[in-house]
Amino acid sequence: MNNFQYSRATDIADAIRLLTADPGAKLIAGGTNLIDLMKENVERPSRLIDISRLPLRDIEETADGGLRIGALVPNSDLAYHPLVEQRYPLLAAAILAGASAQLRNMASVGGNLMQRTRCAYFYDTATPCNKREPGSGCSAIDGLNRNHAILGASASCIATNPSDMSVALVALGALVHVAGPSGQRTIALTDFHRLPGDKPHLDTNLGTGEIIAAVELPKHGFARNYSYLKIRDRLSYAFALVSVAAALELDGNAISEARLALGGVAHKPWRNLEAEAALRGRAATPDHFSRAADLLLLGATARAHNRFKIELARRAIVRTLIQAASATPQSQAHKKIA
Template structure:
C-alpha cells in the first residue's frame, strides 16, 4: 500500500473542495481498502466522509424515499419503509456480501464498487480498466463470470452490485454534489458501458460526491422479486441476477421493470423487453418473449456462454415469482 494523506471534512462542500483526480472518498471502505492493498488503487489522499450529515432516510414530499449516501446497507435493508414499500431493494441488499460487510458498506459506496475481475486485481497482467491501452486479459482468459451484454473489445468485466440492480429497476435518482453545485442523475445514466474507456465506471467527475439516492413513490411492493443465481448460497457474486417488478391489474400487466445483474458493465435494462409485457397477461409465454428481447445481442466469450440460457431462464422465473408474490404471501 502506497503512502497517502488523510482528511476528515465535516461539510459536504469542504469534502468536494478536497477532492480531485488523486484523491478518493472513503466511508465503509469495504472495496477501496482491498484495492489499495493490491496496489490497484494508489490515492494520494483519502477523504473520510463518515462525519458528513448523510446518514438519514427520509420521506420525500411526493411519497418517495431519500436515502443518505452514508446509510449502511444493513440499516437500509431493514428500514421499515424499505421493507414495506420497496421489498425488491431489501431482497437485493440482503442477497449481497455478508452481514459483517453489510454493516460497514454504505449506500453511496455500493454504487461505486469496482469490478471483481481477476485480471483487474492482478497487477501483473494487462487490464484496460486498470491501465488503459494495456489490453484485456479476460477475453482469452478465465472469463466464466464476465459480461455477455454491452461489452467491448477493451473490457468484458461486470458490475458486481446486487443493490444497484434493484435501484435500476426502481428507476432511482442519484443526488450528487460538486464544485458547481448539486445535480441529479437518472440511475440508468449513472454507470457506463466500457466502450473504449473501460477505466470509467460511471459519469461522476473526480470532484463530485454522491450525497443521496432518491426512490420514486412506486416501489412495486405487491409484485416484485429479486433472484440471484450464484455458485454458492452466500457471500458470492452473481453469475446472473434479476430484479423484476410488475404492476398487475387482475391478470393484466400495466407496468413492468426488469434489470439484469452479473451480465454487463452496468445493471442491464432494455425498454423493449419491458414494453412487450404491457397490456399482456402475466404468463410464462409472455415472460419468455420479454427474456428473449432482454438477451437480444448477448454474446459469450466461451467459458461464460452458459450465462445466456441461464439469464433467459432466470428472467422467466423472476417475473413468475413477482407475479405470484402476493398470492404466495
C-alpha cells in the same frame, strides 16, 4: 500498500474542495471495497478523504411520496428500514442477497454504487487490464472469462458490475443526487454507470470533484408483485453469475406496468425498456415472460467460457417474473430457489 495522506472532511463542500485539489485522492466511508483494492495495489490513492462523519445518514420521505436515502446510510440499515421493507421490498431483498452481514453493516449506499468490478484480472496487477492501465489490453477476453459480461461489452473490457443493490435501484427508477464544484445535479441511475466502450477505467458518469449525496426512490415501489433472484456458485458470499430484479403491477392477470433489470451480465445494471413495454397489456404467462427475456437478452454475446450465462439469464428472467406475478418473492433467508 503505498503511503498516502489522510484528511477528514468537515462538510460536503470541504469534501468537494479536497477531492478537487488532489486528482489522486479517493473518498472513503465504509471502505469495504477500497481497502481491498489498496491492499492489492490496484488503487494507489495519494490521499484518503474520510467522509464517514458527514450528515448523510438520513432516510426521509420526499414531498411527492418517494424516499430520499443519504449516501452514508449503511446497507443493513437501509435493508431493514421500515419504509423500505414496507414500500420497496425489492430493494431490501437485493441488499440482503449481497455480501455478508458484517460487510452490509459497514458498506454505505454511495460506496455500493461506486464499487469496482471483481474481475480477477483487474485485481491481478501482473496482468494487463484496461481498467487499471488504459491501453494495456484486456486479459479476460482470451483468458478465463466464465464470470464476465454477455451484454454491452467492448473490445476493451468484458468486466461486470458486482452490485446487487444497484440492480434493484435501476428497476425501481432511482435517481442519484450529486454535489460537485459546479453545484448540485441529478442523474438517473440508469445513466449513472457506464458501458466500457474504449474508456473502461471510467465506471460512472461522475465529474471531477463530484460526490454522491443521496439516492431518491419514486413513490411507486411495487411492494406486492416483485422478486429478486440471484444465481451464484455458492449460496452465500458470492457475486452473481446472473441476477434479476422484476417488478410488476397487475390488473387481475394482466400486466399494467413492468420493470426488469439484470445484474452480473454487463458493465452496468442492464435494463431494456423494450422488454418492459412488451409485457404491458399482456397476460402474466410464461410465454410472455419468455418473449420479454428474449428482448432483454437481445445482442448477448458469449466468450469461450461464459456461453452458459445466456440460457441461465433467460431462465432466471422467466423464473423471477413467475415469482413476481404470483407474489411469492425469492427468499433471501433460505436461499433455495422457490
